[in-house]
Amino acid sequence: MTVTEQPQQNADHPADPAQPTPADQRVPVAELVRTRLGEVALTEPVKALLKEALGDSETGETSTVGRIYLESVAVARFRGIGPRALLKLSPRPGVNLVVGRNGSGKSSIAEGIETAFTGVNMRWQGQHATRSSNWRNLHDTDGRPEIEVKLAIEGDTGRSTLTRTWEGDDFDDSQAELKRPGHGRAPLDQVDWKQALRDFRPFLSYVDLDRMISGKPSEMYDSIATILGLGQLSAADGRLRPEAKALEDADKVAKAELPGLKEALYELEDDDRAVQALVAVDTAGTPDFETVEALIAGLPADTGDGLLARLRAEAEVRGPEMAQVRTTVDRLRRALADVEDLRGTGTEDALQRAELLERAVAHNDRHPDAASCPVCGTDGMLDAAWAADAIAQIAALRQEAEAAAGARSELRSAARAVQDLVHTPLRIPSALADPWRAWTACRTISDPDELARRAHEAAATLADACAAVKANAVRELEKRDERWRGLVIRLAGWAERARAVEANKPRLRDIRKASTWIKTLAAELRKQRMEGFADQSQRIWERLRQESNIDLKAVSLKGSEKANVRKLVMDVSVDGQEASALSVMSQGEQHSLALSLFLPRAATADSPFGFIVIDDPVQSMDPAKVNGLAQVLHELGEHRQVVVFTHDTRLQRAFTSQDLPVTVFEVERAESSKVKVKPVTDPVRQALDDARAIASTSDLPTAARTHVLPSLCRIALENAFLEAAWIRHHRSGAPEHTLQAAVGSADKLMKVAALALFGDAGRTGDVYGKLRSLCGPRAVDLLKQCQDGAHAAGAQITDPHGFVDDIETMAQKVRKPEVTV
Amino acid sequence: MSTPTISVEELLLTADQLLAARTGATAAGRHRGASLALRTALEISIDRVLDAAVPGLAGTTMRAKMLCLHCYTTAKTARRTNAVWSHLCLGCHYHQYEIGPTHDQVRTWRTEVGELVGTLTL
Numbered sequence: 001m002t003v004t005e006q007p008q009q010n011a012d013h014p015a016d017p018a019q020p021t022p023a024d025q026r027v028p029v030a031e032l033v034r035t036r037l038g039e040v041a042l043t044e045p046v047k048a049l050l051k052e053a054l055g056d057s058e059t060g061e062t063s064t065v066g067r068i069y070l071e072s073v074a075v076a077r078f079r080g081i082g083p084r085a086l087l088k089l090s091p092r093p094g095v096n097l098v099v100g101r102n103g104s105g106k107s108s109i110a111e112g113i114e115t116a117f118t119g120v121n122m123r124w125q126g127q128h129a130t131r132s133s134n135w136r137n138l139h140d141t142d143g144r145p146e147i148e149v150k151l152a153i154e155g156d157t158g159r160s161t162l163t164r165t166w167e168g169d170d171f172d173d174s175q176a177e178l179k180r181p182g183h184g185r186a187p188l189d190q191v192d193w194k195q196a197l198r199d200f201r202p203f204l205s206y207v208d209l210d211r212m213i214s215g216k217p218s219e220m221y222d223s224i225a226t227i228l229g230l231g232q233l234s235a236a237d238g239r240l241r242p243e244a245k246a247l248e249d250a251d252k253v254a255k256a257e258l259p260g261l262k263e264a265l266y267e268l269e270d271d272d273r274a275v276q277a278l279v280a281v282d283t284a285g286t287p288d289f290e291t292v293e294a295l296i297a298g299l300p301a302d303t304g305d306g307l308l309a310r311l312r313a314e315a316e317v318r319g320p321e322m323a324q325v326r327t328t329v330d331r332l333r334r335a336l337a338d339v340e341d342l343r344g345t346g347t348e349d350a351l352q353r354a355e356l357l358e359r360a361v362a363h364n365d366r367h368p369d370a371a372s373c374p375v376c377g378t379d380g381m382l383d384a385a386w387a388a389d390a391i392a393q394i395a396a397l398r399q400e401a402e403a404a405a406g407a408r409s410e411l412r413s414a415a416r417a418v419q420d421l422v423h424t425p426l427r428i429p430s431a432l433a434d435p436w437r438a439w440t441a442c443r444t445i446s447d448p449d450e451l452a453r454r455a456h457e458a459a460a461t462l463a464d465a466c467a468a469v470k471a472n473a474v475r476e477l478e479k480r481d482e483r484w485r486g487l488v489i490r491l492a493g494w495a496e497r498a499r500a501v502e503a504n505k506p507r508l509r510d511i512r513k514a515s516t517w518i519k520t521l522a523a524e525l526r527k528q529r530m531e532g533f534a535d536q537s538q539r540i541w542e543r544l545r546q547e548s549n550i551d552l553k554a555v556s557l558k559g560s561e562k563a564n565v566r567k568l569v570m571d572v573s574v575d576g577q578e579a580s581a582l583s584v585m586s587q588g589e590q591h592s593l594a595l596s597l598f599l600p601r602a603a604t605a606d607s608p609f610g611f612i613v614i615d616d617p618v619q620s621m622d623p624a625k626v627n628g629l630a631q632v633l634h635e636l637g638e639h640r641q642v643v644v645f646t647h648d649t650r651l652q653r654a655f656t657s658q659d660l661p662v663t664v665f666e667v668e669r670a671e672s673s674k675v676k677v678k679p680v681t682d683p684v685r686q687a688l689d690d691a692r693a694i695a696s697t698s699d700l701p702t703a704a705r706t707h708v709l710p711s712l713c714r715i716a717l718e719n720a721f722l723e724a725a726w727i728r729h730h731r732s733g734a735p736e737h738t739l740q741a742a743v744g745s746a747d748k749l750m751k752v753a754a755l756a757l758f759g760d761a762g763r764t765g766d767v768y769g770k771l772r773s774l775c776g777p778r779a780v781d782l783l784k785q786c787q788d789g790a791h792a793a794g795a796q797i798t799d800p801h802g803f804v805d806d807i808e809t810m811a812q813k814v815r816k817p818e819v820t821v
Numbered sequence: 822m823s824t825p826t827i828s829v830e831e832l833l834l835t836a837d838q839l840l841a842a843r844t845g846a847t848a849a850g851r852h853r854g855a856s857l858a859l860r861t862a863l864e865i866s867i868d869r870v871l872d873a874a875v876p877g878l879a880g881t882t883m884r885a886k887m888l889c890l891h892c893y894t895t896a897k898t899a900r901r902t903n904a905v906w907s908h909l910c911l912g913c914h915y916h917q918y919e920i921g922p923t924h925d926q927v928r929t930w931r932t933e934v935g936e937l938v939g940t941l942t943l
Contacts, residue, residue, distance in 0.1 A: 623911070624923075624926055627904075627908070657903070657904060657907030657908065658900070658903075658904045658907070659900045659903055659904065690888050693882075693884050693885060693888065694885055694888055694889075697881050697882055697884075697885040699880060699881055700878075700881050700885060701875045701876070701877040701878050701881075703874070703875035703878065704875065704878060704881070704885065704889050707892050708885075708888060708889045708891075708892050711891065711892055712888060789892075
């Protein structure tokens with residue numbers, strides 16, 4: 001049995017919120033990531049990467065919408081429901097039981113809620129059309145089926161309405177619209193909790209549980225992993241992956257290319273470009289890209305000792321220009337001939353004779369009458385005729401001398417011109433050494449005749465040799481160039497890729513760091529959250545297992561989210577023997593296990609849904625387990641609005657017999673699918689009923705009336721205030737824990753009243769005044785009498801029934817918060 | 822209150838004997854008998870606490886007594902008492918659709934009642 005087995009767990013009073021479930025203590029992933037990002041020592045680029053990767057994810061999703069609670073569900077002409085049936089709930093945490101016989105229409109309401117949100121229904125999914133075809137009500141066919149769910153969204157002062165309608169007869173063809181105050185109308189597909197609806201599905205039916213527990217291990221893993229909230233992280237990592245992969249692949253390609261390239265370069269070892277390239281490419285660490293690129297651009301190498309330099313020198317070798325040689329040697333020959341022609345005609349002699357004759361003519365001019373020669377004395381010789389002849393002779397002699405001088409100077413100049421043709425380059429290819437020496441030797445030949453002879457011969461020999469050497473070198477070079485060109489293209493391609501890889505290295509490093517950071521965080525969170533989750537599962541299992549001899553020892557996730565072999569591992573032991581969970585469990589036990597696994601899911605902090613709808617969880621449970629289930633649901637109900645549909649009256653009894661607060665509705669079905677939902681009890685009514693039971697007990701001692709009755713009434717008022725306080729608090733969007741603090745405080749009633757009336761726990765001093773105006777002049781006295789029950793003197797109540805009536809009136813008034821915007 | 826009265830002890834002993842017995846009545850019968858003994862032991866203890874607090878209070882209905890108990894003992898004890906008493910009531914009666922309490926169930930009730938009887942006399 002339940003309560004007695006875990007006395008320590010009973011220590012927390014049902015109304016005592018001091019021990020929230022681990023799920024609620026958890027911070028949503030998005031928030032956690034933000035905090036962590038602020039703390040860690042990461043470089044800015046890595047942080048930027050992380051922000052970008054995490055930013056677009058669903059991270060924001062859960063935070064944009066406040067927690068959602070159900071306020072009412074209206075179902076019309078759907079399944080077993082004909083005219084509109086309305087289930088009105090208090091939009092706040094707490095357990096609601098919707099009880100009805102099989103076929104009363106309660107399941108239609110449960111399915112209606114699910115269908116309103118999802119458009120599909122798990123129960124029918126994958127089933128044959130004949131079973132799902134009767135989704136429309138058979139009786140009421142006048143109008144269209146319609147489901148309307150009113151929602152209280154945290155921070156919203158007004159209510160949102162979710163409406164699903166059908167145009168035709170196809171169940172899958174429906175439209176849903178959400179009308180939210182301040183947001184207008186929008187198709188449900190566009191609301192931002194669409195993904196959350198899939199991840200945290202706040203609907204659990206018996207079929208769901210069956211399916212979950214009978215799924216593949218990897219499917220079970222996924223459904224648990226999703227709720228750990230790590231999907232966001234893994235999505236962020238997924239966003240980083242493609243770029244990292246591209247960069248890694250580029251690196252791999254460049255690396256894979258290298259051996260082939262090196263081999264090709266080795267083959268050209270007689271080409272120093274190849275050798276240089278090889279050295280540059282093979283540099284440890286970063287390749288010497290500058291050298292590689294210079295080689296690709298074809299810039300001359302700095303060093304010039306290699307074969308290639310020799311070939312290049314040979315190719316560039318310039319021998320004597322034969323045409324020029326020929327012309328110059330011809331000139332020399334002509335000059336030689338001219339000099340030969342003038343041989344014997346001494347230039348000097350002719351000049352002296354000319355000078356002598358000039359002087360004689362001058363003497364004759366000075367002494368015209370002296371007819372004799374001053375040299376030989378002969379007379380009559382130096383006359384005018386002589387003078388004229390002498391002048392003519394002077395001119396001829398001078399001309400003759402000039403011609404001789406010219407011919408000699410021309411010969412010298414022509415010889416020099418020939419010798420000037422001889423040039424000696426710095427490097428003479430060895431094959432040309434001899435002919436070049438012969439050619440060079442021409443410079444030192446002084447005899448023009450010999451020069452003329454040998455110069456032409458040496459030049460011709462050298463020119464031929466040069467042409468031969470050059471042709472050979474050019475051929476060799478071309479051969480090498482062709483191979484090199486092929487390589488250069490390869491080298492250039494590689495260099496471009498390798499350079500890109502090199503340039504992207506910091507980026508890749510950053511991405512890897514970001515990815516590692518995410519993975520580390522994910523692993524840490526998975527472990528930490530899974531522990532919390534497993535704890536809850538085990539706690540729930542302990543409540544539900546009752547006399548089962550099966551111990552749920554551990555629940556863990558094996559493998560990461562992307563691993564193929566990932567699975568949910570449930571370690572159980574049967575009477576101390578380890579076993580596989582599913583093979584040793586009975587149907588009822590498996591069902592309990594499924595609840596143990598999937599109830600914590602509904603309470604996960606990341607879920608925007610404050611409610612969970614459970615259809616028929618009691619099936620196949622033996623009586624003792626039902627008590628445990630009530631405890632489990634009650635705990636869940638401390639932080640979630642739990643709506644349980646059941647045909648089993650044992651569950652309600654389990655709540656009341658264990659003093660657990662609960663709101664109960666009864667579903668009744670009249671003819672023609674008229675379904676009515678009737679409120680039966682709630683925590684306020686439970687306390688009032690208790691008070692009435694005391695009031696009706698005739699033979700009760702006075703003390704019971706003075707102390708017990710007011711205490712019970714006080715509980716009724718407290719519960720009424722709490723309901724109002726909660727709803728007002730939720731509207732304001734304020735954090736839940738401030739409310740919890742007020743509820744947990746010593747001055748609980750007044751603080752909760754202040755919260756209910758003003759939304760401010762500090763305004764306890766204004767409570768009486770407000771109560772008077774709200775509930776009439778007697779309200780304060782009534783409240784005081786309730787409080788007096790706890791004191792020694794007690795409260796003097798003369799008319800117990802009247803007192804309870806008054807308290808009921810007051811409670812009904814205060815439980816509905818005024819809408820103050 | 823001082824020590825538990827002999828009658829409470831006797832009732833607990835009876836329950837123990839019924840739980841330990843291997844012969845005699847059917848198992849279901851013995852379990853129901855033990856439940857009855859345990860319930861009576863619990864009710865005697867409740868009456869003592871209430872009578873000590875408000876003379877005459879023990880004479881009222883069980884429902885009223887359970888409600889009053891919240892005022893004269895700790896909330897936790899009151900709740901435990903109420904819960905195990907509710908369960909014992911179910912165990913004592915023949916319900917059309919329910920099988921009787923199991924041996925283990927009655928054993929746990931026995932432990933719980935044993936503890937509460939001690940607590941309620943404080």
